[in-house]
Amino acid sequence: MAEFKELNKSAIGARIRKRRELLGLSREELAEQLGVTAKFIGDIEYGEKGVSMKNLYRLKQILGVGADFLLEGAEDGISEEKEIKILQENIMGSLSVCSARQLGVMEQIARLYVEGIVLDEPLE
Template sequence: MSELTQIIGKRIRGFRQRQGLSQEALAERCGLHVTYIGQVERGEKNASMESIQKIAAGLGISLDRLFEKIEPVSAQKGPDYPRQAYELLCGLELRQQQILLELLEKALELTI
């Protein structure tokens, strides 16, 4: 599948995990099959916009939030470390995000 499919799947997983939801619970909220949710999260299924909208609603987030900071692949030049870091952070719990931010700030102080 495409890189975009992978990115959206990771974001869905991150939002779901931060809310403490199982795939089963999200599937029930969305009216979708649990197997389908898993396939979307792993980037194995290219979900329709209707399904993406149902998933976003099940997560209680807007489509804007789900798709924020995604640039077209053609617009990228070289490694996209900020996006990769953002994707990594999206999958973590709030406390883990805070710890990593503090570590990053300390590392930057050491390099200046």
């Protein structure tokens, strides 16, 4: 006889939150796409509410992952290469509205971060 595995609502919610943030979606944006409130999304993300089969199906479509990733954390959710590409696109989108001065500061911050230098004072 098959064994029934109880699902961990907190872990499912954490995976939903991580994926939503990776995609650069706010709770409000995800809620609108799913047809629920932002509070409901927050309740799911913090394990206070479960996810119905209908919402699970929609979430996997919106978030671009398999149901097994959301339910069990299966590694096929997103590859590191794809995650890097999404993050790069999000960064480029954010930078597209910056002034030349702001871009210069961001470049300095990125270089310092890559070099492992801790900032004690704000950059000007």
